[in-house]
Amino acid sequence: MRLPSRPLQAAALASAATLLTGCFAATGQGSGAPGERIRVTMMNPPRSGLSPLSDDAFKLSRWSTAETLVTLDANGDPRPALATSWRQNGRTWSFTVRDGVTFHDGSPLTAKAVAHSLTKAATASPKPRILDGVDLAVTASGRTVTVTTATADPLVPQRLSSPQLSILSAKAYRGKTVSPVGTGTGAFRLTDVDGTSSAALDRYDGYWGTKAKAPGIDVTFVPDGTARAAALRSGEADIVEAIPVSQAALLDQELITEVPMPRTNTLYLNTAKGPFKNPGLRAAARRAIDAAAIAQGVYEGRADVARGLLGPALPWAAALRAERERTEPKRAAATAPGGAAITIGTFTDRAELPEVAQTLQQHLQRAGFTVKLEVREYANIESDALAGEFDAFILSRATVLDSGDPAAYLYSDFASRGSFNIAQLADPTVDKALDKAAATKAGDARRRAVMAAEAAVLATDAAIPMVHERVVQGDAPGVVGAEHDPRERLLVTPATYVK
Incomplete structure (x- = not known):
């Protein structure tokens, strides 16, 4: 009714x-x-x-x-969409374009139209995020689109699944603007x-x-x-997206669905300077945090306690993590904080984070730390966080970026050359594991390599995953x-x- x-x-x-x-x-x-x-x-x-x-x-x-050449299944593996098949030959991938498709303006979907759309994306300034650090050239012949990258890339199909590489008709592109009105498929x-x-x-x-x-x-x-x-x-x-946790309890519960998100609320610890350069103090911080209290208190039970960096939105992660736990690298023993003074930064843009910060402050003070909080808007705090100006930083971080593959997130956040390395981590074991994950062919082998990289990161205590967030959708x-x-x-x- x-x-x-x-x-x-x-x-x-x-x-x-x-x-x-x-x-x-x-x-x-x-x-x-x-x-x-x-x-x-x-x-x-x-x-x-x-x-x-x-x-x-x-x-x-x-x-x-708007549609892409490829879609992803629940595991993040590529499936046909506007492309019916593909194959790799070194640095080159060939995609067969689906026949019988028309754009909304009536023009036909051809390999030439696909190449035009992808080339516009590859040469845009700035590039779509999915192509950061990726150089590719696109050509068309018959119903085949050929994508060539500067180096062999096992994730090209996953990259082409990103909505940022949607295929639009030629009419969509006018100078530097791109309009999807009447130009999708x-x-x-x-x-x-x-x-x-x-x-x-x-x-x-x-x-x-x-x-x-x-x-x-x-x-x-x-x-x-x-x-x-x-x-x-x-x-x-x-249909209503992203209903706040504070409002969800006030609604008819039959109308809402909680969806696990590939997003983890994580405490990043500065491993390069300050108290948390000491692995023992990092271990003490890990032991002090009560993630269940955060899930129940701040998120009102609408979040999952984190066992690792990757959560239930990636259905394969938990089983593979269990396989590794028997051989997981040993972590450092905790050192008594002795009143060590730390500053934790976070931002106001996500409503729950300031409350998470206050809860963590209580946990860490009980453990013997002296804790100061610094909370600003994200635009005003990001540069300081990336520069290592805080001893710790609370971040709600998407763990699966545009390719649907968590290796990119792990590399960005924890590789010594990572562009988002808030923890300032430079660990040869972690770098080696991340490089292996990035180079492994998509599928089960890559997923196992990703979990090995997660284990290597967690062994350093550079990041303490607390909860995996959910989004509340109303129907x-x-x-x-x-x-x-x-x-x-x-x-x-x-x-x-x-x-």
Whole structure:
């Protein structure tokens, strides 16, 4: 049974919270009957005009409007999409482009069109994040696209699964701008974007795959978490992403789903200078932290206690970690802190982190440390964190980046040459394990190499994983087939509709 009709909802909500109702002017006209447009409320508005070369690309993927050559399965292994097959020959990968596909502007998907789109991404300034440090050249012949990298790269198919490398028609590219409006290949055609407030999509009846069940999608961007929760509670939205933990308990629990995220709340310890240069004090900090108290107290039970850097969003990690525990490198013995003074930094942009910092302060002070906190906005603290200006830093870190492979995250954060090495770690054993993981062919062997690298990092106590975060998604009564995707690449698919 659906919630009351829109006019009644609006009147009821206006009497209780007039300010919130103004955020949700629905563009679709549903009545609860089959064939209703899907009303989606999202947290972050577009930052780059929905350019697929930015993080906005993940919105395009979640709306099933822009597609890539390759998709990923639950384990992060590549599967066909706009490409039906591929093969590697040294530095060169050849992809066969799917036949019978048209862009939303009616033009056909060809190898030449794919090469044009990928070349635009590879030569963009700045490059899409997935291509950081990667040089590639793309050519087309017949229905084959050839991708050549400067060095052999076992992750090319996974890289091409990134929404930032979505394939758009030639009309999308005008000078330095890229517009996905009417230029994708997905089940829904993007028809309108109203700045940072809303977007509209219609079903694309020429879609190469299964035709979408819903006639369209109406998207509203609402940064305020309380307002997003109110939209679900009042029936103003059918699907609501990223409901804050503080609001989740106030909602009908049958309407919400907790999705494990590939995101770990981690305490990074400065191994280069200060008290935590001492491995014994790092071990003392690890022993002092009660991760279960953080999961229950700060996250109200809506987070998982971390056993490692990689969490339940990667279903293979726990079993492979158990295999390694019998031979895991021995950690240093704890040293009594003796009042050692430390400064912990974190940021306000994620609402839970300042509270996590306060909880950690209590844990570490009880263990004998003297703890000072420094909390700022992320934009004002990142450079100091990367420069090693703090003894410790609390970070909510995505462990699976755009390729769907955690080796990139581990290398970035813990290799001596890593670009995001907040722990200032320079450990030959860790570097060796990370290099092996990066060079191993995708599949089971690579996953085992990744877990060996995780074990090497944890043995140093340079990072103390605390909790794996979850995201709370709301689906109104009558919503069928909404995706709950840990990688946040899927949300509305051709199978999604409102009864």
